[in-house]
Amino acid sequence: xxxxxxxxxxxxxxxxxxxxxxxxxxxxxxxxxxxxxxxxxxxxxxxxxxxxxxxxxxxxxxxxxxxxxxxxxxxxxxxxxxxxxxxxxxxxxxxxxxxxxxxxxxxxxxxxxxxxxxxxxxxxxxxxxxxxxxxxxxxxxxxxxxxxxxxxxxxxxxxxxxxxxxxxxxxxxxxxxxxxxxxxxxx
Numbered sequence: 193x194x195x196x197x198x199x200x201x202x203x204x205x206x207x208x209x210x211x212x213x214x215x216x217x218x219x220x221x222x223x224x225x226x227x228x229x230x231x232x233x234x235x236x237x238x239x240x241x242x243x244x245x246x247x248x249x250x251x252x253x254x255x256x257x258x259x260x261x262x263x264x265x266x267x268x269x270x271x272x273x274x275x276x277x278x279x280x281x282x283x284x285x286x287x288x289x290x291x292x293x294x295x296x297x298x299x300x301x302x303x304x305x306x307x308x309x310x311x312x313x314x315x316x317x318x319x320x321x322x323x324x325x326x327x328x329x330x331x332x333x334x335x336x337x338x339x340x341x342x343x344x345x346x347x348x349x350x351x352x353x354x355x356x357x358x359x360x361x362x363x364x365x366x367x368x369x370x371x372x373x374x375x376x377x378x379x
Contacts (some may be wrong), residue, residue, distance in 0.1 A: 200260070203282060206208070209243075210374060211221060219302070221306065224302065224305055224306070227316075227317050227319045227328070228316065228317060228318050228320045229318070229320075229321070229324070230319070230320050230321070230329075231301045231320070231321045231336055232321065232322035232323075232370060232373060232374065234322075234367070234370040234373065234374035235367040235370065235371060236371075238259070238368055238371040239259060239368070239373055240257035240368060240371060240372060241257075241259070242257065242258045242259070242260060242261045242286065243255060243256075243258075244255055244256055244257070244258050244263055244270070244272065244296070245379070246265060246270040246285065247287065247379065248268075249349070251348050251349065252268070252287050252290045252348075252350050253291075253378075253379035254285075254352075254374050254376065254377065254378055254379055255376075255377045255379055256373070256375050256376045256377070257371075257372060257375035258272050258283075258372060259271060259274065259368055260273060260274065261334075267279060267319050268286060268287050268318055269284065269285070269286050270284065270285040271283075271284045272284070272311055272372075274365050274368065274369075275364075275365065279362065279364065279365075280338070280357070280358070280359065280362070281356070281357065281358045281359075282356075282357050283354070283356050283357075283369055283372060284353075284354075284355045284356075284357065285352060285353070285354050285355070286352070286353045286355070287350050287351065287352045287353070288350065288351055289349055289350055289351075290349055290350065290351055292328070294351045296339075296346060297328065297332040297344055297345065297346035297351060300351060301317065301328045301344065301378070304317065305317060311332070311374070312333050312335075313330050313332060313333060314331045314332065314333040314339070315330070315331050316330075316372075317329070317330045318330070320343065320371050322374060322376070323341075323373060323374050323375065323376040323377070324343055324345045324347075324352070324354065324376055325345050325346075325347060326345070327343040327344060327345040327354070328338045328344045328345075329341065329342065329343050330342055330344075333360070334357075337359075338357055338358065338359060338360070339357070339358055339360040340355045340356065340357050341355070341356045341358070341369075342354070342355045342356075343355075343373065348378075354373065363367075
């Protein structure tokens with residue numbers, strides 16, 4: 193009888209250890225620290241003579257002013273070429289409805305914060321208030337040697353990625369890009 197009690201106690205202990213290990217493995221991730229908050233203070237006096245309207249009748253429409261008419265539109269991507277080689281700078285906008293892949297700006301940002309190497313995030317993420325709304329700004333270090341400064345924002349059921357491609361050591365176009373973002377209007 194003593195042996196049976198020992199076996200029952202051992203089985204019970206193993207069940208508890210297994211349940212504890214499962215609970216430990218399935219625990220929610222530790223909370224992330226809050227992001228710094230900034231407000232975009234765009235420069236004035238930058239000439240943006242071209243008004244660009246993009247998006248569609250599905251509620252994803254927006255507009256912004258640009259220094260160039262060099263736009264390329266395809267489906268849900270807008271590209272504005274700012275400078276050709278050797279400088280190479282452009283502003284792109286990608287938008288997609290929120291879905292299982294991108295359920296919210298918060299979920300998109302959390303993945304990038306928890307796996308910065310996979311997301312190619314270089315530096316700190318910042319919440320930046322501008323004409324876009326409350327966007328999450330970050331720099332992505334691309335394998336091509338380029339940097340993409342990305343503003344991710346959620347608006348009316350869509351996730352928008354506003355991306356400025358530039359060389360990592362060249363901020364020549366930053367004032368223009370910030371003025372373009374300040375001209376943004378949701379249609």
